Amino acid sequence: MSALKRIGIILIVGTVLALISSSFLVVPISKRAIIVGMGIDYVDNQYVVMCEVLSAESSSDTPGTSTTIVISGVGETITDALEDIHVKTGQLPSLGQCCVVLLGESIYKYQQMNLPLSLFTHSVAFKDNTVIACFDGNACQAISATTAVTPSPSFALSQLIQGSQQRTSIPKSTLIKFISKQHDNPSMSGYLSVVTFTPDQQINDDKTKHTQGYFDCKSIAVFTDYMYAGTVSGDEYHGFGLVTDKTFHSYIVNDEQGGSVFPPKASVGIFTKRLNKDVEWQGQSITFTIKCNLRIDRTNTDETGKLFKFINKSTLPIDNSVLVNTRDRVTEQINKTYQFSQQLKCDYLEISNMLYQKYGSEWLDYVINHPNSVFEDVTLDVQVEVTR
Amino acid sequence: MIGDNNIKIKQLMLLIILIIPGGKYLSLPIVMARGIGRDSPYACLILFAIDLLMLLCIVWALNLNTYRKSVYEIISSTLSPIVAKIIMGIFALFLLVRLSYLMVYSIDIFSSTFSIKTNWLAFIIPVAIAVIFMISRGMTAVARLAQILFAFIIIAQLTMLILSIPQTDIGNLQPVLDKGIGGVLRKLPDYTLWYGDCLILLFFADCIPKNEEKYGILVAGFGISAAICIGLSVVYIGLFGSYAKYNNLAMSKVSQFIIQQTTLGRLDWLMLVIWSVSVLIKIVMFSFCCMRSINHILNITTQIGKYISLIAVMVIIVVLPLLTDVKQLVSDAFSTGWGKYVFWVCQYLLPPLLPLLVCRTNKREQADNNIILNSKSKLKKLVDGDAQQQTNMADSIMRGQP
Incomplete structure (x- = not known):
């Protein structure tokens, strides 16, 4: 290679490097606030955002591992509040790793939800399958609390709602699921898990002062056209999980034959759940059929909700009464959740969506003139089959 | 010096599998969802079926092309050099439009994944240099590179597809064809621009070794890539439902769903x-074909001339987004506008005609060969006759006869 060519190559490479180094937004990791979870409240006409961020500093207890810190910002919009964090801390908020967003009562009960969530739906970095949940109270306080098992509240919440999905009756609600279910869909309804926090003790160490406790999630908030419609809990909540999501719930039912050998109650879990929902529409009559086939067995130690696969059948007998009682319990829960949706006038079982999927535009034309038909003209037919 | 461009059919098959989904999945499902809605996978299926017919014609033509003539030579010898140059011009424009669009969306995916604000020049100049370098090493080297990276790219692609499936809601694809098949068919012409990737095979008509005959595997390769594209389109609509039209980049959106546990980090970025390497390979292939089209139009045969035409292609791609909004231009002029009808000449008129043109070229070639053979034999006879006469003369001189 001639000297001239070498000089030419060096010049080209130099120019390209100069362009690259001056044109990219290079932010060192220490200058980034990597948000793993955030709580959002609306106080005095302003959004308060509390973010749990990964700290670049190593934990003093276990060197080499990262810790999390909590920082907050205030603004007229959520974007402003994040900008406030940037201004106050000098760290650029980074949403790409966020695994949970908690919306306080002041937001989810009183605001049209597509507005506060629009920042996340428009963001290219924010994951669409991030867990969005409502918090019964002040979300910012929850994000600054810790749990005894998992010190990070964001990871604890993510584990609670997503990680334990098949072992509990908690339905999973993500950003895109919530938004898309209410957008251009005739049911116009969505749901979000409602999280509560029960404080155990106040922790006062050298660095921080925070509350330790535990989160739980035993209800969902349902929305119509992004507005809060009500909270579904108890049997209605379990019924919703049964017919909507891949949730598996344990049941304790009467075991009439248990008698002296076994306790009079039997605890059963679910091996498989097969769900078949169908709608029939004729004139003004709509029939909503839910066929639910459950294969159950007694739960062993270390089992809740969904039973482990490929386990040999237990020698413990399951009496027919257990199957019948489980069937009756499941039927009751499904009926209750349906009745509650009628009461709330919120189609969270998505009957209207199913009708649209089956009958197309014909249903849309009908529903314009009969907006309450899914609450008034529907006959529910629940067929539950429980086998071992 | 631009390297060897010979490519085996098996390598071409791998390239087809890589380049058809590569790039097509940057934005196409979103663009189609905006126009056709939840029925867009069916539109995708129909357009691939049409492409398959075109591919069968191209494969037939390649099979007939025993003299390994380039597509320019075939058209030039059968129709006319002017027609050949016009068709090459359309090809060049088609490839330039597709290239510009690919590049613009590549920077979008780079921005959304790695750097929030990416400077166009700082992004595109290294890419352009890489493309020039790869083409300068020859298509044989690019095909070898594709062979080496094939497994990794396909695994990444299938990982993003398969791991997202559990989160899809198949109900989002219903009602099926609510407005009838007519509604989809009426919209189809607006999306033809994003298809016709198999046309690049035409530019390798003279690069396939003469002993290669198994052209059927190209159709198999096309089938695999079409299945991946349709699968991704179904998954995308299944994931986003009525919200599908509001996104910008389909692949970066779908890939987010490969991890259900959000606390596990961003494995999707790695995938x-x-x-993205398949997008780069696609850019290289399109640039090479575009360069060849320009070379045919301007009768460029020298090495330096080829480099200049390649650099010219890159300069157009680099400068165009600085002058205008490429996405809007492509959408208005070439996707929904008049431009698509011009491209149809190459996409849907040329391939069915090609086997016929190749047959005519073969006949001419055969006739030319016969003429040459006859001329040679006559010449040989003449030469042999002359030699006999001269020998006789020499004999008579030796014998002392006049």
Whole structure:
């Protein structure tokens, strides 16, 4: 290679490097606030955002591992509040790793939800399958609390709602699921898990002062056209999980034959759940059929909700009464959740969506003139089959 | 000096599998969802079926092309050099439009994944240099590179597809064809621009070794890539439902769903990076074909001339987004506008005609060969006759006869 060519190559490479180094937004990791979870409240006409961020500093207890810190910002919009964090801390908020967003009562009960969530739906970095949940109270306080098992509240919440999905009756609600279910869909309804926090003790160490406790999630908030419609809990909540999501719930039912050998109650879990929902529409009559086939067995130690696969059948007998009682319990829960949706006038079982999927535009034309038909003209037919 | 461009059919098959989904999945499902809605996978299926017919014609033509003539030579010898140059011009424009669009969306995926604000020049100049370098090493080297990276890219692509499936809601694809098939068919012409990737095979008509005959595997390769594209389109609509039209980049959106546990970090970014290599290979292939079209139009045969035409292609791609909004231009002029009808000449008129043109070229070639053979034999006879006469003369001189 001639000297001239070498000089030419060096010049080209130099120019390209100069362009690259001056044109990219290079932010060192220490200058980034990597948000793993955030709580959002609306106080005095302003959004308060509390973010749990990964700290670049190593934990003093276990060197080499990262810790999390909590920082907050205030603004007229959520974007402003994040900008406030940037201004106050000098760290650029980074949403790409966020695994949970908690919306306080002041937001989810009183605001049209597509507005506060629009920042996340428009963001290219924010994951669409991030867990969005409502918090019964002040979300910012929850994000600054810790749990005894998992010190990070964001990871604890993510584990609670997503990680334990098949072992509990908690339905999973993500950003895109919530938004898309209410957008251009005739049911116009969505749901979000409602999280509560029960404080155990106040922790006062050298660095921080925070509350330790535990989160739980035993209800969902349902929305119509992004507005809060009500909270579904108890049997209605379990019924919703049964017919909507891949949730598996344990049941304790009467075991009439248990008698002296076994306790009079039997605890059963679910091996498989097969769900078949169908709608029939004729004139003004709509029939909503839910066929639910459950294969159950007694739960062993270390089992809740969904039973482990490929386990040999237990020698413990399951009496027919257990199957019948489980069937009756499941039927009751499904009926209750349906009745509650009628009461709330919120189609969270998505009957209207199913009708649209089956009958197309014909249903849309009908529903314009009969907006309450899914609450008034529907006959529910629940067929539950429980086998071992 | 531009390297060897010979490519085996098996390598071409791998390239087809890589380049058809590569790039097509940057934005196409979103663009189609905006126009056709939840029925867009069916539109995708129909357009691939049409492409398959075109591919069968191209494969037939390649099979007939025993003299390994280039597509320019075939058209030039059968129709006319002017027609050949016009068709090459359309090809060049088609490839330039597709290239510009690919590049613009590549920077979008780079921005959304790695750097929030990416400077166009700082992004595109290294890419352009890489493309020039790869083409300068020859298509044989690019095909070898594709062979080496094939498994990694396909694994990344299938990972993004398969791991997202559990989160899809198949109900989002219903009602099926609510407005009838007519509604989809009426919209189809607006999306033809994004298809016809198999046309690049025409530019390798003279690069396939003469002993290669198994052209059927090209159709198999096309089938695999079409299945991946349709699968991704179904998954995308299944994931986003009525919200599908509001996104910008389909692949970066779908890839987010490969991890259900959000606390596990961003494995999707790793998959996306590996998959992006297929987009780069597609850019290289399109640039090479565009360069060849320009070379045919301007009768460029020298090495330096080829480099200049390649650099010219890159300069157009680099400068165009600085002058205008490429996405809007492509959408208004070439996707929904008049431009698509011009491209149909290459996409849907030329391939069915090609086997016929190749047959005519073969006949001419055969006739030319016969003429040459006859001329040679006559010449040989003449030469032999002359030699006999001269020998006789020499004999008579030796014998002392006049």
